Amino acid sequence: MKLIREQRIKYGWLILTLLIAILTLRLAWVQLVMRHQHMAGSRHTMVEASVSQRERGIVLDSGRGHFTDRTGQPLTGRLIWTAVLFPVSEEELDSVGPQVSELAHILKTDEDQLVKSWAKLTEPQLWHGQHSLIPLSLTKDQIGQIQQLNMPRLKVVPYEQRYGNRSSGMQWLGFVSGQRKESLYYQASPNITGTSGLEKTMDTLIRGEGPTIVYYPVSSSNQLIEDIKPMVKAPDNPYYPLQVKTTIDANIQHGIESITETAGMKEGAVVVLDVRNADIVAMVSRPFYNPEQVHPLEGQWENRAIKAATPGSIFKLVTAAAALENNLSSPDEVFHCSGEYGKYGMSCWKTDGHGMIGLREGFAESCNVVFATLAERLTAHEMLDAATALGFGQTVGWRSDDFLGLRAFAPLDQEEKGSIFSNAEAGTDAGVRVQTGIGQRDVTVSPLQAANAIVTLLHGGVKTKPRILQQVHYANGQLLQDTEPLAERNRAQGISRETASILLEWMGDVVRKGTGKSLARRQWELAGKSGTAEVKVKGRDRNNQWFVGYGPVEKPQYAVAVLVENRSPNSNNQATEIFGQVADLLASSSSGPGSALGVD
Numbered sequence: 001m002k003l004i005r006e007q008r009i010k011y012g013w014l015i016l017t018l019l020i021a022i023l024t025l026r027l028a029w030v031q032l033v034m035r036h037q038h039m040a041g042s043r044h045t046m047v048e049a050s051v052s053q054r055e056r057g058i059v060l061d062s063g064r065g066h067f068t069d070r071t072g073q074p075l076t077g078r079l080i081w082t083a084v085l086f087p088v089s090e091e092e093l094d095s096v097g098p099q100v101s102e103l104a105h106i107l108k109t110d111e112d113q114l115v116k117s118w119a120k121l122t123e124p125q126l127w128h129g130q131h132s133l134i135p136l137s138l139t140k141d142q143i144g145q146i147q148q149l150n151m152p153r154l155k156v157v158p159y160e161q162r163y164g165n166r167s168s169g170m171q172w173l174g175f176v177s178g179q180r181k182e183s184l185y186y187q188a189s190p191n192i193t194g195t196s197g198l199e200k201t202m203d204t205l206i207r208g209e210g211p212t213i214v215y216y217p218v219s220s221s222n223q224l225i226e227d228i229k230p231m232v233k234a235p236d237n238p239y240y241p242l243q244v245k246t247t248i249d250a251n252i253q254h255g256i257e258s259i260t261e262t263a264g265m266k267e268g269a270v271v272v273l274d275v276r277n278a279d280i281v282a283m284v285s286r287p288f289y290n291p292e293q294v295h296p297l298e299g300q301w302e303n304r305a306i307k308a309a310t311p312g313s314i315f316k317l318v319t320a321a322a323a324l325e326n327n328l329s330s331p332d333e334v335f336h337c338s339g340e341y342g343k344y345g346m347s348c349w350k351t352d353g354h355g356m357i358g359l360r361e362g363f364a365e366s367c368n369v370v371f372a373t374l375a376e377r378l379t380a381h382e383m384l385d386a387a388t389a390l391g392f393g394q395t396v397g398w399r400s401d402d403f404l405g406l407r408a409f410a411p412l413d414q415e416e417k418g419s420i421f422s423n424a425e426a427g428t429d430a431g432v433r434v435q436t437g438i439g440q441r442d443v444t445v446s447p448l449q450a451a452n453a454i455v456t457l458l459h460g461g462v463k464t465k466p467r468i469l470q471q472v473h474y475a476n477g478q479l480l481q482d483t484e485p486l487a488e489r490n491r492a493q494g495i496s497r498e499t500a501s502i503l504l505e506w507m508g509d510v511v512r513k514g515t516g517k518s519l520a521r522r523q524w525e526l527a528g529k530s531g532t533a534e535v536k537v538k539g540r541d542r543n544n545q546w547f548v549g550y551g552p553v554e555k556p557q558y559a560v561a562v563l564v565e566n567r568s569p570n571s572n573n574q575a576t577e578i579f580g581q582v583a584d585l586l587a588s589s590s591s592g593p594g595s596a597l598g599v600d
Contacts, residue, residue, distance in 0.1 A: 453548070
């Protein structure tokens with residue numbers, strides 16, 4: 001029995017020794033090897049995870065790439081200074097009551113609300129005020145006053161605000177999702193993604209390699225340790241994040257936004273293209289949106305500059321082009337307008353008629369009877385050919401089959417094609433063609449398409465592709481990718497240089513003696529075409545008001561399209577007035593990018 005007991009003790013010690021050895025080896029493996037390996041389901045090593053339990057991090061910069069205008073002026077990324085509140089008990093706040101009261105005064109907030117919000121914190125939080133989710137930008141005086149308070153649970157840090165807390169008409173830029181959570185405190189899996197606009201279409205390229213975070217040491221009770229200095233961690237890669245240079249001119253963009261705001265424009269868009277290459281110089285959409293505070297269901301974030309709308313008489317450019325190209329009329333043909341067309345419920349806007357009127361004058365006066373007559377002569381195929389040659393019924397924005405690994409890359413998010421006829425059979429009906437010929441029925445075009453059609457005419461019928469993306473650079477400024485302007489040569493059914501020249505000349509008549517003569521006294525000599533489309537909005541009769549054109553006439557620099565939507569049927573054409581103000585802005589700010597005339 002004694003021998004058996006001794007053997008059991010011996011085996012017990014052997015087993016215990018073996019377990020201790022296994023545990024020791026396991027601990028050595030963790031300490032020497034696994035500590036530097038990423039844990040499953042995490043992008044952190046064990047050491048980093050251990051440290052993070054004793055630190056609290058504030059994201060200062062998401063690490064996402066930025067956008068600039070064509071001159072290099074930043075469109076995203078504004079550095080501000082803001083306050084960080086660390087968790088504190090209500091008792092501690094009571095003990096420093098006078099300081100809290102002074103802080104509330106500095107931050108321009110209610111003291112009771114400040115105490116209530118602060119006492120509830122379990123993580124550090126950037127102060128964003130009572131009625132906002134955006135960190136409050138502090139002035140130099142506020143920063144000095146806060147630092148003089150010397151409160152241990154309060155810090156002032158630099159923070160990158162992506163957009164700035166303002167409303168704008170830059171819906172083409174878009175917005176990101178996930179930014180608010182990231183701006184408050186560090187999370188293990190940052191999830192900032194582009195949700196619309198360039199932020200969405202270029203999301204994969206500009207995500208960067210991680211955020212810049214300032215870490216503050218905390219005790220086991222989550223209290224800030226003042227004796228240990230904070231530490232900043234940031235990606236150390238000179239090439240990323242990428243920086244994107246657009247074709248936008250920020251000064252012109254903001255100037256047009258101001259024009260639309262002063263004019264009281266509620267809905268619509270303004271597009272300005274450089275006539276040399278159809279680059280998008282400005283693109284303003286109304287109503288404005290605030291990318292820092294987006295309400296998805298309200299729709300302000302949608303870019304109306306690339307949404308299709310009923311064009312009205314600006315579509316008479318297509319009808320005139322089709323008639324001239326197919327030799328179904330000539331500039332010298334004379335028509336009779338009594339105010340009524342006599343069929344299909346068609347009438348002229350001038351109730352007592354224009355009398356005997358030539359085609360050229362009919363274009364300047366936008367006579368519905370003249371263009372209804374032309375449309376009835378045309379076939380659906382002939383109308384479609386002319387519309388297609390001018391870029392209608394299709395997306396026109398610059399795109400690439402393969403751009404830095406992105407397949408079928410289209411920078412303009414959710415650009416609409418618009419339409420000419422509702423279906424292939426609709427154009428066989430003469431009544432449908434008549435309504436289509438004056439820009440009603442099922443015709444829809446976007447302001448971008450309308451402006452681009454003007455550039456196409458200025459290029460002698462060569463169809464252009466508007467760019468909004470110019471270059472992509474590495475973080476150190478080195479060029480990664482350039483984009484080249486695109487243009488399509490005329491097909492057999494395109495617009496001839498002769499027809500293009502005639503239409504451009506007629507657009508000058510519109511301003512000199514036609515429906516756009518209110519523009520005759522602007523800084524530049526202008527040319528264009530007005531349009532008023534009858535639409536229904538929530539069952540009510542409303543108008544879309546348009547003006548599209550170019551300037552200056554002698555040496556064109558810009559093509560402009562203005563759409564004002566949802567206007568009263570009895571109101572003046574606000575689009576014409578805004579077009580004139582935009583032209584004056586361009587004349588004042590331009591040193592002349594050049595002429596598109598004579599481009600082969």
